[in-house]
Amino acid sequence: MKIEDPAEPAAGPVQTTAPTTGTAPGAGGVPAEAVAEAGGLVAGRAASLWHDAWYDLRRRALFWAPVAVLLLVGTMAAVPGLFTGRGENEGCDPNVAKLGPSGAHWFGTDLAGCDYYAHVVHGARPTLLIGVVVTLFAFAIAVVLGMLAGYYGGPVDTLIARLTDVFFGLPFVLGATVILVAFPGHGVGAMTLVLVLLGWTTMIRIMRGQVIAVRDADYVQAARLLGASDRRIMTRHVLPNALAPVIVVATLNVGNVIAGEATLDFLGVGLQYPEVSWGLQLNQAQSYVIDHPHLLAFPAVFLSLTVLSFLLLGDAVRDALDPKLR
Amino acid sequence: MWRYALRRLLQAVPVFFGTTLLIYCMVFALPGDPIQALAGDKPVPESVAQALRARYNLDDPVLVQYAKYLGGLLTGDLGENYTGQKVSEMLGGRWTVTASLAVTAWMFELVIGIALGVWAGLRRGRLADTLVLGGTTLLIAVPVFVLGYTAQLAFGVHWPILPSAGTDEGWPVSYLLPGIVLGSLGLSYVARLTRTSLAENLRADYVRTARAKGLSRVRVVGRHALRNSLIPVVTYLGVDFGSLMGGAIVTEGIFNLPGVGQQVFQSIQLKEGPVVVGAVTLLVLIFLLVNLVVDLLYGLLDPRIRYE
Numbered sequence: 001m002k003i004e005d006p007a008e009p010a011a012g013p014v015q016t017t018a019p020t021t022g023t024a025p026g027a028g029g030v031p032a033e034a035v036a037e038a039g040g041l042v043a044g045r046a047a048s049l050w051h052d053a054w055y056d057l058r059r060r061a062l063f064w065a066p067v068a069v070l071l072l073v074g075t076m077a078a079v080p081g082l083f084t085g086r087g088e089n090e091g092c093d094p095n096v097a098k099l100g101p102s103g104a105h106w107f108g109t110d111l112a113g114c115d116y117y118a119h120v121v122h123g124a125r126p127t128l129l130i131g132v133v134v135t136l137f138a139f140a141i142a143v144v145l146g147m148l149a150g151y152y153g154g155p156v157d158t159l160i161a162r163l164t165d166v167f168f169g170l171p172f173v174l175g176a177t178v179i180l181v182a183f184p185g186h187g188v189g190a191m192t193l194v195l196v197l198l199g200w201t202t203m204i205r206i207m208r209g210q211v212i213a214v215r216d217a218d219y220v221q222a223a224r225l226l227g228a229s230d231r232r233i234m235t236r237h238v239l240p241n242a243l244a245p246v247i248v249v250a251t252l253n254v255g256n257v258i259a260g261e262a263t264l265d266f267l268g269v270g271l272q273y274p275e276v277s278w279g280l281q282l283n284q285a286q287s288y289v290i291d292h293p294h295l296l297a298f299p300a301v302f303l304s305l306t307v308l309s310f311l312l313l314g315d316a317v318r319d320a321l322d323p324k325l326r
Numbered sequence: 327m328w329r330y331a332l333r334r335l336l337q338a339v340p341v342f343f344g345t346t347l348l349i350y351c352m353v354f355a356l357p358g359d360p361i362q363a364l365a366g367d368k369p370v371p372e373s374v375a376q377a378l379r380a381r382y383n384l385d386d387p388v389l390v391q392y393a394k395y396l397g398g399l400l401t402g403d404l405g406e407n408y409t410g411q412k413v414s415e416m417l418g419g420r421w422t423v424t425a426s427l428a429v430t431a432w433m434f435e436l437v438i439g440i441a442l443g444v445w446a447g448l449r450r451g452r453l454a455d456t457l458v459l460g461g462t463t464l465l466i467a468v469p470v471f472v473l474g475y476t477a478q479l480a481f482g483v484h485w486p487i488l489p490s491a492g493t494d495e496g497w498p499v500s501y502l503l504p505g506i507v508l509g510s511l512g513l514s515y516v517a518r519l520t521r522t523s524l525a526e527n528l529r530a531d532y533v534r535t536a537r538a539k540g541l542s543r544v545r546v547v548g549r550h551a552l553r554n555s556l557i558p559v560v561t562y563l564g565v566d567f568g569s570l571m572g573g574a575i576v577t578e579g580i581f582n583l584p585g586v587g588q589q590v591f592q593s594i595q596l597k598e599g600p601v602v603v604g605a606v607t608l609l610v611l612i613f614l615l616v617n618l619v620v621d622l623l624y625g626l627l628d629p630r631i632r633y634e
Contacts, residue, residue: 162337162340162341162344163344165337165341165344166341166344166345166348167345167348169341169345169568169610169613169614170345170348170349170606170610171568171569171571171572171573171606171609171610172569172572172573173572173573173575173576173587174572174575174587174590174591174594174602174605174606174609175349175352175606177591177594178349178352178353178594178602179352181594181595182352255466255467259467259469262469262471263469263470263471263576266469266471266576267575267576267579267591282471282472286471286475289475289479290479290483293479296472296475296476300468300469300472300476303469303472304464304467304468304469304472305467307466307467307468307469308463308464308467311463311466311467312463315463
């Protein structure tokens with residue numbers, strides 16, 4: 001820390017005279033050399049945490065199995081052409097509706113006589129897309145608001161906590177249905193918006209708790225004494241050390257969002273006909289499951305496997321990141 | 327203790343107003359004219375429409391409507407539907423169905439979930455533990471409606487052991503299968519929380535002390551380790567009761583139970599705002615109250631927790 005003393009007077013006066021405007025050049029200009037050591041330390045520690053985790057993860061079967069499933073489903077979503085020659089809702093023949101699995105139709109056919117295998121392949125894209133995009137938005141909101149609430153405390157914390165409570169208390173299915181009915185179209189965009197609106201509260205509490213735990217650590221105090229701005233402390237010191245549990249919950253959350261999206265599709269208020277998704281297939285299958293169980297089985301298996309993979313992945317990452325549980 | 331309870335109650339007040347206002351605005355922002363919806367395609371005479379609008383405060387700004395609604399709510403009046411039916415009457419009998427279903431699911435979570443969790447927690451790293459962890463992960467991954475149809479096919483159609491639709495046989499028989507399906511997700515979380523928390527506490531100093539005093543294993547686990555381990559479980563159970571009531575809609579649909587969820591789902595589509603707002607407001611109230619009770623329970627479970 002002695003090495004940094006020469007830089008200290010440069011950052012100090014700037015901090016005292018103009019805390020808000022002065023910090024911007026301070027954060028932009030000084031870090032390269034002056035804070036290199038502190039920054040390097042933090043980066044080194046964070047890297048070694050993730051490095052340790054990776055070292056632990058790559059030896060686990062319960063890490064590689066979900067990764068394999070997700071790669072498969074991810075490829076289905078990105079390039080469905082690799083798996084099936086048929087486009088969405090293409091080559092349907094009502095004369096061969098509701099057939100069981102056979103050589104010509106591996107997964108049988110659906111109510112309109114479309115090939116069920118092609119349908120299941122095309123269903124991967126909206127399902128995965130919504131799961132990942134919703135989680136990314138919710139993650140971003142949770143990180144920003146959780147950081148502000150945990151770091152500043154006081155009225156900011158109270159305001160954010162009450163706001164979280166308001167959304168947390170809304171029943172998910174009913175809340176989502178009310179909003180979706182108000183939308184003229186129920187495309188991927190509308191679904192994403194609704195799921196973010198009702199799902200951003202899950203991660204924020206964890207982020208806030210982590211920030212509070214890190215906020216008063218010695219290295220944060222040291223950075224503050226060295227004259228680092230609030231913004232710099234938050235982004236360079238608190239954030240890297242508070243993020244790991246939130247990332248774990250985010251991974252688990254992708255699975256929950258996918259299940260929630262499928263539930264809304266299933267109820268008929270989610271994605272609509274020309275779209276293809278696993279939840280929508282289950283919605284169309286619901287009146288015929290007793291006589292044609294394959295209509296339920298195939299999308300259900302793919303849906304459950306995908307959700308399961310995200311859950312297992314989250315669990316594996318958590319076990320790797322948290323040495324206490326070993 | 328009383329000061330703490332009062333503070334929590336005061337905190338719940340803005341949340342209550344916030345949530346109900348939010349749901350109120352969402353519902354009444356629904357496109358379409360509810361008065362026109364009453365008449366279908368036929369035109370509504372202007373004088374009739376005006377009279378109806380005045381009667382249901384539809385001409386006021388949303389905030390004024392909301393204030394009038396809350397005023398009625400505080401005197402126990404949930405308002406009426408646009409066809410003059412009392413909302414409290416429409417929902418009355420349905421609350422019993424939904425509450426019976428939620429309570430069945432909740433009991434199932436509580437009893438089986440904690441039992442499984444204790445079983446796994448005491449045998450950490452062994453076969454029982456692996457079985458419980460694997461089984462609960464699977465249950466979490468399968469969406470509730472898939473589970474519902476599978477259970478209905480298996481135990482209602484192929485091996486008719488339990489009633490699979492309707493409420494003809496009353497509580498508890500008719501509610502067993504739907505209750506188990508609805509509670510399976512929560513059961514998994516309860517079992518996992520109990521397991522982790524118990525396994526952690528079994529290594530605590532006070533448990534070692536209890537063991538060193540020569541207490542029996544049942545007493546050490548039951549009175550010392552489990553009681554403290556139940557705090558995260560009770561928190562979860564509290565939050566979950568609200569989501570069971572609100573999430574019962576899917577299960578009610580599959581098992582054809584005439585509950586609140588079904589009614590609200592229909593009402594949303596028919597733009598019957600008062601019914602939707604009334605039901606959701608009550609759901610939010612239940613959610614807040616259960617959570618308040620849970621917070622106060624902590625002190626009973628863990629003597630180290632003191633409310634100032």
